[in-house]
Amino acid sequence: xxxxxxxxxIVQKFGGTSVGDIGRIKRVVSHVKNxxxxxHEVAVVVSAMAGVTDDLVATVGxxxxxxxxxxxxxxVSCGEQICSGLFALALQQAGVPARSWLAWQVPVRTDGVHGxxxxxxxxxxxxxxxxxxxxxxxxxxxQGLGPTGRVTTLGRGGSDTTAVALATALDADRxxxxxxxxxxxxxxxxxxxxxxxxxxxxYEEMLEMASLGAKVLQTRAVELAMKYHVPVHxxxxxxxxxxxxxxDEDDFVEQHVVSGIAYSRDxxxxxxxxxxxxxxxxxxxxxxxxxxxxNVDMIVQNVSEDGANTDLTFTVGKADVDxxxxxxxxxxxxxxxxxxxxxxxxxxxxxxxxxxxxxAGVANRMFQTLADKSINIKVIATSxxxxxxxxxxxxxxxxxxxxxxxxxxxxx
Amino acid sequence: xxxxxxxxxIVQKFGGTSVGDIGRIKRVVSHVKNxxxxxHEVAVVVSAMAGVTDDLVATVGxxxxxxxxxxxxxxVSCGEQICSGLFALALQQAGVPARSWLAWQVPVRTDGVHGxxxxxxxxxxxxxxxxxxxxxxxxxxxQGLGPTGRVTTLGRGGSDTTAVALATALDADRxxxxxxxxxxxxxxxxxxxxxxxxxxxxYEEMLEMASLGAKVLQTRAVELAMKYHVPVHxxxxxxxxxxxxxxDEDDFVEQHVVSGIAYSRDxxxxxxxxxxxxxxxxxxxxxxxxxxxxNVDMIVQNVSEDGANTDLTFTVGKADVDxxxxxxxxxxxxxxxxxxxxxxxxxxxxxxxxxxxxxAGVANRMFQTLADKSINIKVIATSxxxxxxxxxxxxxxxxxxxxxxxxxxxxx
Numbered sequence: 001x002x003x004x005x006x007x008x009x010i011v012q013k014f015g016g017t018s019v020g021d022i023g024r025i026k027r028v029v030s031h032v033k034n035x036x037x038x039x040h041e042v043a044v045v046v047s048a049m050a051g052v053t054d055d056l057v058a059t060v061g062x063x064x065x066x067x068x069x070x071x072x073x074x075x076v077s078c079g080e081q082i083c084s085g086l087f088a089l090a091l092q093q094a095g096v097p098a099r100s101w102l103a104w105q106v107p108v109r110t111d112g113v114h115g116x117x118x119x120x121x122x123x124x125x126x127x128x129x130x131x132x133x134x135x136x137x138x139x140x141x142x143q144g145l146g147p148t149g150r151v152t153t154l155g156r157g158g159s160d161t162t163a164v165a166l167a168t169a170l171d172a173d174r175x176x177x178x179x180x181x182x183x184x185x186x187x188x189x190x191x192x193x194x195x196x197x198x199x200x201x202x203y204e205e206m207l208e209m210a211s212l213g214a215k216v217l218q219t220r221a222v223e224l225a226m227k228y229h230v231p232v233h234x235x236x237x238x239x240x241x242x243x244x245x246x247x248d249e250d251d252f253v254e255q256h257v258v259s260g261i262a263y264s265r266d267x268x269x270x271x272x273x274x275x276x277x278x279x280x281x282x283x284x285x286x287x288x289x290x291x292x293x294x295n296v297d298m299i300v301q302n303v304s305e306d307g308a309n310t311d312l313t314f315t316v317g318k319a320d321v322d323x324x325x326x327x328x329x330x331x332x333x334x335x336x337x338x339x340x341x342x343x344x345x346x347x348x349x350x351x352x353x354x355x356x357x358x359x360a361g362v363a364n365r366m367f368q369t370l371a372d373k374s375i376n377i378k379v380i381a382t383s384x385x386x387x388x389x390x391x392x393x394x395x396x397x398x399x400x401x402x403x404x405x406x407x408x409x410x411x412x
Numbered sequence: 413x414x415x416x417x418x419x420x421x422i423v424q425k426f427g428g429t430s431v432g433d434i435g436r437i438k439r440v441v442s443h444v445k446n447x448x449x450x451x452h453e454v455a456v457v458v459s460a461m462a463g464v465t466d467d468l469v470a471t472v473g474x475x476x477x478x479x480x481x482x483x484x485x486x487x488v489s490c491g492e493q494i495c496s497g498l499f500a501l502a503l504q505q506a507g508v509p510a511r512s513w514l515a516w517q518v519p520v521r522t523d524g525v526h527g528x529x530x531x532x533x534x535x536x537x538x539x540x541x542x543x544x545x546x547x548x549x550x551x552x553x554x555q556g557l558g559p560t561g562r563v564t565t566l567g568r569g570g571s572d573t574t575a576v577a578l579a580t581a582l583d584a585d586r587x588x589x590x591x592x593x594x595x596x597x598x599x600x601x602x603x604x605x606x607x608x609x610x611x612x613x614x615y616e617e618m619l620e621m622a623s624l625g626a627k628v629l630q631t632r633a634v635e636l637a638m639k640y641h642v643p644v645h646x647x648x649x650x651x652x653x654x655x656x657x658x659x660d661e662d663d664f665v666e667q668h669v670v671s672g673i674a675y676s677r678d679x680x681x682x683x684x685x686x687x688x689x690x691x692x693x694x695x696x697x698x699x700x701x702x703x704x705x706x707n708v709d710m711i712v713q714n715v716s717e718d719g720a721n722t723d724l725t726f727t728v729g730k731a732d733v734d735x736x737x738x739x740x741x742x743x744x745x746x747x748x749x750x751x752x753x754x755x756x757x758x759x760x761x762x763x764x765x766x767x768x769x770x771x772a773g774v775a776n777r778m779f780q781t782l783a784d785k786s787i788n789i790k791v792i793a794t795s796x797x798x799x800x801x802x803x804x805x806x807x808x809x810x811x812x813x814x815x816x817x818x819x820x821x822x823x824x
Contacts, residue, residue: 022474056494062434063501071504074512075497078490082468085487089475092483100486104516105561149517 007041009131009172013141013163015047017180018237019083025049025090028237031178032136033096040173043127043137043166044098046087047159048079069114073143073153077103080140080159088138098136101127103143103151108162110144110152117144117152118220119161122169131170139166157218164221168228175225175232177217182236183244184209184216186409187261191397194410198259199242202249205259208352208386222246249354257355257362258407261400267297267315268344269378269390270324275337277310284335285312285328292327294320298348298381298390312337313379315390318344346378347396350388351403363387369406375399419453421543421584425553425575427459429592430649431495437461437502440649443590444548445508452585455539455549455578456510458499459571460491481526485555485565489515492552492571500550510548513539515555515563520574522556522564529556529564530632531573534581551578569630576633580640587637587644589629594648595656596621596628598821599673603809606822610671611654614661617671620764620798634658661766669767669774670819673812679709679727680756681790681802682736687749689722696747697724697740704739706732710760710793710802724749725791727802730756758790759808762800763815775799781818787811 012032019025035042047053056076060067084100091098103110106127110117127137141159146152154161160177167175181189182197184206189195201209203226210219216234225232225246235243275281286296299314316324321342328340356362366387370377375398379390391399404410424444431437447454459465468488472479496512503510518539522529539549553571558564566573572589579587593601594609596618601607613621615638622631628646637644637658647655687693698708711726728736733754740752768774778799782789787810791802803811816822 022471025475059434059494059498060501063437063498064505067501068504068511071497071501071512074514075494078494081493082471082487082490085483086471086475089472089479089483092480093476099480100483102486102563151514 007039009041009043009170010035011043011045011163011167011170011172011175012178013045013047013159013176014087014178014237015141015159017050018178019046019048019087020050022086022090024237025083025087026093028178029087029090029094029096031176031237031240032091032098033094036096036136041131043131043139043170043172044087044091045139045141045159045163045166046080046083047141049083049086052079052082070146070150073114073117074151077140077143077151077153080142084138084140088136091136091138096136097134098138099130100138100140102140104145104149106139107145108139108143108165110146110154112146112148112150112152114146114150114152116155117146119144119154119165122165124166124169128170154220155218157215157221160218160221161224164224164228164230164232167230167232168224173231175230177232177234178237179216179234180237181216181234182239183234183242185260187400187404188263191263192261192400192404194401194404196409196411198244200245200247201259202354203246204249204385205352205354206246208350208383209260209262256353257359258351258353258409259355260352261403261407261409262350262352263396263400264348264350265393265396266318267346267348267390268318268321268342269313269315269346270321270328271341271343272312272328272335272337273339273341274309275312275335277308281312281335285331286314288327288331289316289324292323294324294327298379298388300379315346315348315379345393346390347393347399348388348390349396349399349403350386351407352386354385356385356387365406366403369402370399373398373402419451421453421455421582422447423455423457423575423579423582423584423587424590425457425459425571425588426499426590426649427553427571429462430590431458431460431499432462434498434502436649437495437499438505440590441499441502441506441508443588443649443652444503444510445506448508448548453543455543455551455582455584456499456503457551457553457571457575457578458492458495459553461495461498464491464494482558482562485526485529486563489552489555489563489565492554496550496552500548503548503550508548509546510550511542513549513551515552516557516561518551519557520551520555520577522558522566524558524560524562524564526558526562526564528567529558531556531566531577534577536578536581540582566632567630569627569633572630572633573636576636576640576642576644579642579644580636585643587642589644589646590649591628591646592649593628593646594651595646595654596672598671599812599816600675603675604673604812604816606813606816608821608823610656612657612659613671614766615658616661616797617764617766618658620762620795621672621674668765669771670763670765670821671767672764673815673819673821674762674764675808675812676760676762677805677808678730679758679760679802680730680733680754681725681727681758682733682740683753683755684724684740684747684749685751685753686721687724687747689720693724693747697743698726700739700743701728701736704735706736706739710791710800712791727758727760727791757805758802759805759811760800760802761808761811761815762798763819764798766797768797768799777818778815781814782811785810785814 141162232246553574644658
């Protein structure tokens with residue numbers, strides 16, 4: 001619809017510990033009030049209060065051994081429904097006109113993939129009208145309306161995606177993600193004491209950071225922000241600005257080679273020992289895994305020792321290890337491998353930076369730094385703007401700190 | 413829509429402690445399974461798990477001092493949303509195809525009076541289609557879809573009303589209300605040890621029982637059942653039949669004078685002492701109270717002592733006492749009364765029976781019985797099928813037992 005007023009629009013998202021209890025909700029509404037007082041039209045997206053979603057998921061698990069994911073979604077989406085109502089009430093209490101919106105009321109339309117639905121469209125006509133009349137729209141995140149009229153959910157962290165998608169649909173001037181950290185860091189500050197907060201990061205780098213383990217933003221949310229050039233601002237609910245701004249690479253004046261270092265303990269390594277080295281072997285291994293819904297990430301095939309057999313190593317999500325090993329054992333006769341060896345004591349360390357495109361030697365510095373610390377690299381994977389290595393989990397902290405120093409990221 | 417199959421339809425309602433936790437839900441689904449196995453199409457209505465609604469109401473109270481009842485409804489309706497999903501999952505787990513339905517999905521349309529909405533219509537087309545395909549419909553009770561597309565709730569006990577309204581809309585053969593008592597009793601068996609379970613009770617008597625304090629069924633649900641002649645069966649979730657059947661008076665073969673004795677501690681008495689006794693005084697008192705949303709129940713005006721002044725005594729809900737007294741104090745100069753005396757230590761005792769229409773002396777037996785026990789009657793109110801008296805709360809149990817015996821209701 002046509003913009004009724006010339007006011008700028010802001011989407012603010014509050015999640016997890018920012019809405020941990022009523023006391024916190026009452027504190028964080030001040031961010032909304034400030035934006036309203038500054039003359040903006042504001043839409044708020046909330047996730048569930050900390051712990052509520054976990055409790056609901058646990059209750060579903062008690063009700064049935066294998067659950068119907070459409071019922072799961074209907075139950076679990078209540079966390080955001082409750083929080084949206086309470087947030088609207090807290091805003092009213094602070095003198096800010098507000099109302100809550102559930103996904104089906106907006107509606108936020110998604111596909112029908114329960115538990116990990118994707119937003120297809122957000123109808124903003126009545127929402128924008130309500131906002132133009134001075135009402136803050138408090139939208140329940142994480143939830144959607146599926147094609148058959150049932151409640152869907154977007155997967156863990158889905159409220160970030162709701163916020164960015166809503167910012168796009170409302171043509172908002174910016175999307176502020178309020179969280180319990182004060183921005184995006186060069187590395188996890190709980191491990192790397194010298195980690196620095198980044199003032200800016202490109203969408204692409206943030207995308208790699210998110211998908212490689214940094215838990216500040218949901219990957220899908222960053223993808224959307226990148227696609228629609230939504231200015232996303234990550235900042236602390238408790239300390240406020242300045243946080244970290246997500247921007248287009250073209251807007252980045254001061255280029256740096258490496259922006260940050262991420263890690264993920266969510267993967268496990270599987271090695272097929274002495275598998276027959278013949279054309280089509282990769283398809284024969286990874287086809288059945290894909291059919292069993294196992295996502296394979298890094299893959300390395302060793303040089304054949306004897307020209308006939310080779311070791312094939314790859315990583316899968318830790319939760320999928322047993323399933324993957326089960327599938328592989330059924331292939332033993334067909335593939336003639338000697339053994340399947342899973343190893344969950346691994347960590348993936350990734351160095352990320354758009355500057356890699358134009359700088360040589362970035363990968364080599366990583367390998368040299370790890371070698372200096374006698375850390376063995378099990379698997380390597382690279383893309384245009386990141387290098388990931390798989391190492392033994394026990395070296396995680398050591399490797400993160402050494403790399404952080406090696407790439408000149410340490411704070412003074 | 414046309415009935416697809418010749419199967420009979422049953423609506424079963426489970427509330428409160430019947431769905432107190434997952435373990436109980438898993439037990440009570442056997443009632444649904446039995447009905448399905450017997451060849452019926454079944455719709456289930458659930459209320460929230462015991463305690464959940466109270467918790468949600470308390471949370472709303474923490475968020476705001478005076479709340480927007482549309483947000484209250486959106487938050488509080490989650491209790492039923494959660495339970496409907498879990499109940500559907502438990503049915504599936506027991507091998508019974510089922511799906512949950514939220515009010516907006518059916519939809520169950522109501523007026524827009526948040527917190528105590530009234531059902532206006534229930535669209536049953538897609539619900540009935542799903543049932544005809546062998547799926548048990550698990551409908552979230554207590555909630556509705558208001559005219560502006562927001563969630564409404566029907567007030568405490570509203571799931572009973574959802575069940576009866578759904579039975580009407582589906583043209584169901586009967587509506588079974590599963591509860592934690594095994595039927596309707598002649599008096600509260602926790603107080604009157606000799607109370608008997610009634611096999612049958614007329615809608616009218618049940619209506620008086622419900623509105624006079626017996627908490628087995630919501631008043632509005634009984635009104636609907638009476639209006640549409642829905643056979644309602646009240647029975648225990650844990651012990652099953654026989655419970656109590658609600659029927660039309662015409663179907664009652666063995667008439668009795670008194671069916672039961674109810675009590676309510678929810679009322680308080682207010683006395684205006686020495687108010688000016690002139691025409692229009694009642695309107696001058698009760699008009700402002702009605703405007704302040706205070707419901708007045710029993711009213712008695714004493715004979716003037718001196719022909720000029722009188723005491724005016726009436727009852728209001730206990731929760732409204734302070735508000736009522738506040739309103740009355742503002743009227744002091746206009747009405748020239750000497751004092752406002754509230755008294756919350758009262759109980760209303762009611763004797764109910766359709767047989768009163770044709771039997772004299774019923775009221776007198778009540779007065780005589782109470783007099784024999786030296787219990788003073790403060791206020792009396794009568795209707796065609798009930799007599800209510802207000803007495804000091806401390807005599808409640810004594811009065812109930814004495815009246816139960818006096819009307820011949822004691823079990824052998």
